[in-house]
Amino acid sequence: MPQQNVRSIIIPDELICISDDEDMTITKLGELIAKHKNLITNRYKVLKDAYMNMYPNLTWQDKEDWKPDNRVTVNFAKYLVDTFNGYFIGIPIKVKSDDKKVTDYLDMLDSYNDIEDNNAELSRFCSIYGKGYELYTNGESGDVSIFHLDPTQGFMVYDNTYEQHPRYFVTYYYDSKKIMHGSVLTQTDVWPFTDDGGLHYLEDEFRPHNFSDVPATEFLENESRMAVFESVYSLIIGYNKALSEKLNDVDAFADAYLKILGPELTNEMLRDMRDHRVISFKGDMSESPVEVGFLEKPNADGTQENALNRMERLIYQVSMIANINDENFGNSSGIAMAYKLQSMSNLAKAKERKFTPGLNRRYRIIFSNPVNSMTESDWIRLSYHFTRNIPQNLFEETQIAQNLSGIVSQPTQLSVLSIVDDPQKEIERIDEEQQEKNDAIVNQFFGNNPVYPNQGQEVGKDEQEQ
Known part of the structure; x- marks a missing residue:
């Protein structure tokens, strides 16, 4: 039987473009769909299988019946994706605006679309595939609906300029009879199509989508559109193979x-x-x-253990994601913990820089729809606050906040506390509580005495002078 060697072949992600002088004819649409299907087969399926614990060693050629043939896997891909996303977006993104009208609309929009769950799933897609998509439509209630899609469900088509402006978004699926249905979203309209014996547009069903641009957004994990575990994919395969062979050696020893x-x-x-x-x-x-x-076979237990330990260390080191289950990890504190998380923090900061333009495009397109009272330019005043999901030492934070008193402004002082989501709102709550205490003290001494219509505030001052 031929040797089963470790292979790591995942074709790179390929930007799908169309030149400025080309239109999305049905022939061109067929070409782009064929290109996307190739990406699904040779890239997205490989990445999804890794996340779902379906590694190549499970499907390698069987050994002879008389040989032990264990097939075990350690799902590092899922661990890396879920750990990193828990760190990156375990605490939901806070979207803020100084305009109360915008804030009120965002609260309604977020509740209507379960935006926290949408953002978490979108971030997970980005970590698995290197990118993820959002689609915007007018919902049944008349409000804007937001849907997250993974890259197997559709693709963005860009122009071939260096700015890479979105020109179309194509989404398609197959029904129970294996007939393709889909839509092309242009900058103004929705073009449904089908392939029931031949790919063709359903021109009678063309309709405007009421957004100012292609109603879809591509969110990126990084500029290269790489999955978080893609750089260590071959190491994961090698680890699983080595662990399986180690179990085979145990069986061979038992059957000596x-x-x-x-x-x-x-x-x-x-x-x-x-x-x-x-x-x-x-x-x-x-x-x-x-x-x-x-x-007895020659015993290579020490060599195997060294290989497994080295591959495990390299998986965490190269992926830049901390092994939080390490027994020594929880014993670290302060600056030592910060150094252990430094690489993952850098990775999260890079993803944050890619996530922010996606959020800007999301709200720019949604605000352009006439079903809401927003204007397209209202997105400019939005700000996004990403909070890393790490254990916090509240006692240490309060000490730092107290030491900052008189040195920095009160909002900056309160921003040190992880339990405070919005320092400005917290200051307003403090002022309200203080005002309630003052009113209670005044009422205690003066009550509702008509002689003191101002509840004793000025009178109290005169009394003190007397």
Whole structure:
């Protein structure tokens, strides 16, 4: 049987473009869909299988029946994706605006679309495939609906300029009869199409989508559109193969042959030895010595363990994602913990820089729809706050906040506290509580005495002077 060698072949992500002088004819649409299907087969399926714990060693050619053939996997891909996304977006993104009208609309839009779950799933798609998509439509209630899609469900078509402006978004699916249905979203309209014997547009169903641009957004994990585990994919395959072979060695040792040199054994003698677990030979051992023992394979346990440990360290080191289950990780504190998370923090900051333009495009397009009271330019005043999901030492934070008193502004002082989401709103709550306390003190001394219409505020001052 040929040797099963480790292979890591995932074709790079390929930007799908169309030149400025080309239109999305049905012929061009067929070409782009064929290109996308090739990406699904040779890229997206490989990445999804890794996340779903379907690694190549599970489908390698079977060994001979008499050889141990264990197939085990350690799903590093899912661990890296879920750990990183818990760190990156485990605490939801805060979208803020100084305009109360915009804030109120965002609250409604977020509730209507379960935006926290949408953002989390979108971020997960980005980590698995290197990118993810959002689609915007007018919902049944008249409000804007937001849907997240993975790259197997559609693709963005860009122009071929260096600015890479979106020109079309294509989404399609197959029904139970294997007939393709889909839509091309242009900058103004929706063009449905089908392939029920031949790919063609359903021109009678063309309609405007009421957005100012292609109503879809591509969110990126990084500029190269690489999955978080893609750089260590071959290491994961090698680890799973080495671990499987180690289990095979354990089985081979348990099934070791009994070696008896000297006498010739009958089947009855062998059965007796097996049943009673006793070996007894008669005769003069000096003339014809008997040697009894087990045939053993050379033991490479130390080499195997070293290889497994090294590959595991490299998986976390190269992926830049911390192994938070390391027994020494939880014992770190302060600056030591910060250094352990530094690489993952850099990775998250890079993703944040790519996520922010996606959010800007999301709200620019949504605000352009006439179903809401927003204007397209209202998105400019939005700000996004990303919070890393790490254990916090509240006692240490309060000490730092107290030490900053008189040195920085009160909003900056409160921003040190992880339990404070919005420092400005927290200041307003503090002022309200203080005002309630002052009112309670005034009412305690002066009550509702009509002589003091201002609830004793000015009178209280005069009384103090007396």
